[in-house]
Amino acid sequence: MKKLIVIQISLLLIFSFAFGGLFIFTDVYNDIKSSIVERTCYSCLKLDKVSTLDFTFETVGNKDHPDFVLDNLTKGPVFIAYGSNSCNACNITDAVLMDIFNVEFEFNEFVIKGVNFDESIITFFHINVDEHCGEYRYSFDVYDKSNQNAVPMFVVITWGNNSGVVEPCYATAYGTLGSSDNERSDFILEMIHLGLVKFSSYSS
Amino acid sequence: MELRIKRLLSQVFVFFIANLGALKIKTGFCVPFFYCHSCPASAGACPIKSLESGVFKGNLDWKLILFPIMIIGFIGVLFGRAVCGWACPIGLLQRVTGRVPRLIKKKYPSLKKLSNSKIDKYMRYSKYFVLIFLVFITTYFIGFMFTDICPVGILVGTFPTLILNPGEYVPNVFFFAAMIVFVLFIILIFTVERGWCRYFCPVGALFAPFNKVSIYHVNVDKEKCIHCNKCVDVCPMGIDVPNMHRDPECILCGKCVEACPQNIISFRRN
Numbered sequence: 001m002k003k004l005i006v007i008q009i010s011l012l013l014i015f016s017f018a019f020g021g022l023f024i025f026t027d028v029y030n031d032i033k034s035s036i037v038e039r040t041c042y043s044c045l046k047l048d049k050v051s052t053l054d055f056t057f058e059t060v061g062n063k064d065h066p067d068f069v070l071d072n073l074t075k076g077p078v079f080i081a082y083g084s085n086s087c088n089a090c091n092i093t094d095a096v097l098m099d100i101f102n103v104e105f106e107f108n109e110f111v112i113k114g115v116n117f118d119e120s121i122i123t124f125f126h127i128n129v130d131e132h133c134g135e136y137r138y139s140f141d142v143y144d145k146s147n148q149n150a151v152p153m154f155v156v157i158t159w160g161n162n163s164g165v166v167e168p169c170y171a172t173a174y175g176t177l178g179s180s181d182n183e184r185s186d187f188i189l190e191m192i193h194l195g196l197v198k199f200s201s202y203s204s
Numbered sequence: 205m206e207l208r209i210k211r212l213l214s215q216v217f218v219f220f221i222a223n224l225g226a227l228k229i230k231t232g233f234c235v236p237f238f239y240c241h242s243c244p245a246s247a248g249a250c251p252i253k254s255l256e257s258g259v260f261k262g263n264l265d266w267k268l269i270l271f272p273i274m275i276i277g278f279i280g281v282l283f284g285r286a287v288c289g290w291a292c293p294i295g296l297l298q299r300v301t302g303r304v305p306r307l308i309k310k311k312y313p314s315l316k317k318l319s320n321s322k323i324d325k326y327m328r329y330s331k332y333f334v335l336i337f338l339v340f341i342t343t344y345f346i347g348f349m350f351t352d353i354c355p356v357g358i359l360v361g362t363f364p365t366l367i368l369n370p371g372e373y374v375p376n377v378f379f380f381a382a383m384i385v386f387v388l389f390i391i392l393i394f395t396v397e398r399g400w401c402r403y404f405c406p407v408g409a410l411f412a413p414f415n416k417v418s419i420y421h422v423n424v425d426k427e428k429c430i431h432c433n434k435c436v437d438v439c440p441m442g443i444d445v446p447n448m449h450r451d452p453e454c455i456l457c458g459k460c461v462e463a464c465p466q467n468i469i470s471f472r473r474n
Contacts, residue, residue, distance in 0.1 A: 005474070007417050011281045019274035028267040033232030036241050036249040036257065037225075043352045044242040044253065046362045046382050047373040086253070086260035086343075088352050092377065108263065176376045 035084060035130050040150035043089035048175025049148055051187075053194055055169040056145060057162045063142045065168050066135040068125075069157055073168060075114065076121040076203075077158040077195035079188075082140050083107055083151050085130040089176050090152045096177075096184040097126065100192075110136070120196050145172045152176070154188065156195040159202035166202045171195075207458040211289065215296040222247060222293055234272035236279050237292035238407045240354065242361030244368060251276060252339055252406055253351050259344040273410070280414025284421055288401050288408055289455030294356055295401065302397040302440055324442065328402055328453065331409040339406050350406065353382045355389035398440045401455065412452035421450055422461065425468040435460035435469060445469065 022028050042048055059065065065073075072078050081097050083090030090107060098104055101124045105111045111126035127136045129151060143155040153174050160169035171194065177187040222235055226245035234251040241249045251272035258268030279287060288295050338350040351357060362382070365373055392399035401408050415421065424435075424446060435445035438459040443451050445460045460469045 004417065008281055008419055011417065012278065015274050015278040015281060018270065019278060022267060022271050022274060026267050028271045029232035031232070031268070032234065032249045032254055032271065033230060036253055037230050037232060037246065040242060042376060043349075043378045044240070044354075044357055044361065045365060045373075046352075046358060046376060046379040047365060048376040050372055050374055085263070086257040086349065088347060088349060089376065089378070091347060107261065179377055 031130075038149060039084065039129070040148065041084065041087040041089060042150060042152065042175045043087055045150075048177070049146060049150070051173035051175065051177070053171045053173065053191060055158075055160055055171045055194070055198065057160065057167050057169045058145075059142045059170075060144055060147070061141075063138075065157070066139045066142065068135055069139065070168070072114075072123040073157060073159070075123060077156055077192070077199045078123045078125065079192060079195065080125040080127060080139065080143070080155045080157070082127050082129055082153040082155075084128060087151055092176050093152045093154075093184060094126070096181055096188060097124070099181075100185060100188055117192055118196060120199065122192060122195065143170055143172050145170075146174065148174055150174060154191065156191045158195040158198040160198050161202055169198070207462050211457060212299075214290045215293070215299070218291040219293045219296060234275055236276050236407075237287050238294045238356055238405055239292075240351075240357040240359075240361045242357055242365075244361075244364055246360075250351065250354075251410070252354075253349075255339055256343045256349045256351060259340055260349070261347045262344055276407070276410050277414070280411050281417060282419050284415040284418030284450075284456060285408065285411040285452070285454060286418075286420060286456035287411060288405070289457035292401075292407075293360070294405070295398075295455070297359075298393050298398050298400060298440075301393045304394045305397045305399075308395070324402075330403045331405055331412075334404055335406040335409040352378050353385045355382065355386040358382050358386040359389075397442070398455075402441060402453065415452045415454055416450050418450075419473055420456065421472055422448075422454055422456055422458075423470055423472040424448060428466055428468045430466060432465060434463045434465060438463045 069078050083094060085108060094107060101113060101115050103111060103113050105126055108128050108131045109126065110132050111124065113124045114121045115124055129137055129140050144153065153172060155170050155172050157168055157170040159166055171191060173191060177184040222239050223245035224247035229247050231248050233248045234254050235248040239246060239250060241253060254268050254272045258265045334350065342348040389400060396402065426446065429446045431446060439445055440457060440459065441453045441455055443453050448454065458471065461471060
């Protein structure tokens with residue numbers, strides 16, 4: 001009996017101190033809150049948000065476009081793929097992106113690559129919202145137009161005519177983008193194509 | 205107040221706490237029971253998802269592994285697997301569905317033998333297999349996660365999202381695999397009382413070993429037992445109650461405590 005009480009007290013002390021230590025001295029609470037509780041992963045949800053490729057000029061909360069987007073928008077449209085850690089929906093779409101943009105990357109890697117499409121350059125970004133911070137993480141909130149706070153999310157940013165003024169515009173898509181790699185590839189290529197058409201019409 | 209009423213109140217109370225996200229209260233705690241963070245109203249994270257995130261594709265993050273284990277460990281040392289019987293919303297669901305297998309058993313007594321067979325005994329190890337293999341090993345090596353096919357995710361995450369946002373979402377590739385598991389889950393809980401807790405719940409597998417050392421536990425005075433087996437009949441986990449001592453399967457529901465005509469089964473604190 002005494003042995004059991006010693007074990008119980010020891011375990012209680014170990015668990016409570018370890019839990020308290022993790023809670024106070026690490027950022028695990030915020031990590032779990034922001035990456036698991038508040039953000040949805042479409043593989044956990046087992047659903048995709050219905051995505052339409054409607055371009056809009058209005059960013060979420062009328063936030064400014066991030067500098068890295070504006071800088072690259074001078075060369076051509078910008079395509080951003082947002083993913084997170086431990087998200088299999090992101091893994092599925094990453095495989096298609098690697099094929100389209102001819103680039104190899106891991107789920108937690110930051111990628112920037114200029115790729116030629118129809119004699120135009122499109123700049124591809126892969127951003128992991130759990131790993132990457134600063135304006136790359138900020139851009140996720142700028143372009144989340146359906147207020148999903150969910151991954152995977154894809155954005156193409158290009159130029160458009162806003163009542164006579166040429167301004168950056170963007171379209172956002174969510175989820176796995178189809179039931180097969182071909183469907184996903186077609187959807188992404190359509191996003192790219194629309195971005196390129198608008199870019200060639202308004203960039204000059 | 206009767207124990208079963210107290211337990212019902214406790215389960216309903218915890219259900220509301222787990223869904224405080226509906227009031228925009230979202231925390232970074234892992235809930236110490238089986239509930240999905242993809243539920244639109246969820247206030248905390250699924251402990252299994254946190255564990256998976258901690259080992260995903262070989263990228264070890266000890267904080268994400270230790271955090272839910274510390275929460276479950278602390279509660280486990282205090283109350284053992286009582287969370288399964290007194291708090292888990294899926295336990296509450298099975299409390300309702302459990303009436304069906306009970307009625308089936310009454311009608312077909314031969315099924316009783318099946319649930320007391322060796323198959324049942326060995327099937328109970330499945331939950332440890334689910335925990336070790338589908339939560340840790342496949343997640344670590346190939347990135348396949350239990351939460352991608354989790355039936356509870358379908359029940360509390362997918363369905364409510366579809367109902368609350370008609371026409372806004374469509375099923376994706378994970379939906380169909382998870383639906384198959386969900387249908388099996390439904391069949392299971394309607395045919396075996398507490399079937400999910402007995403055989404497959406990975407959170408139950410985390411809690412179960414703590415029954416061996418928990419401060420609160422169910423105690424049987426074996427010497428005074430008259431072997432009427434009333435406790436065995438009411439036990440939702442199918443435990444051989446008169447011969448149990450700190451059984452890892454016991455969810456401390458207290459049904460045996462209430463059923464014992466000799467009052468020799470009791471909750472103990474030591």
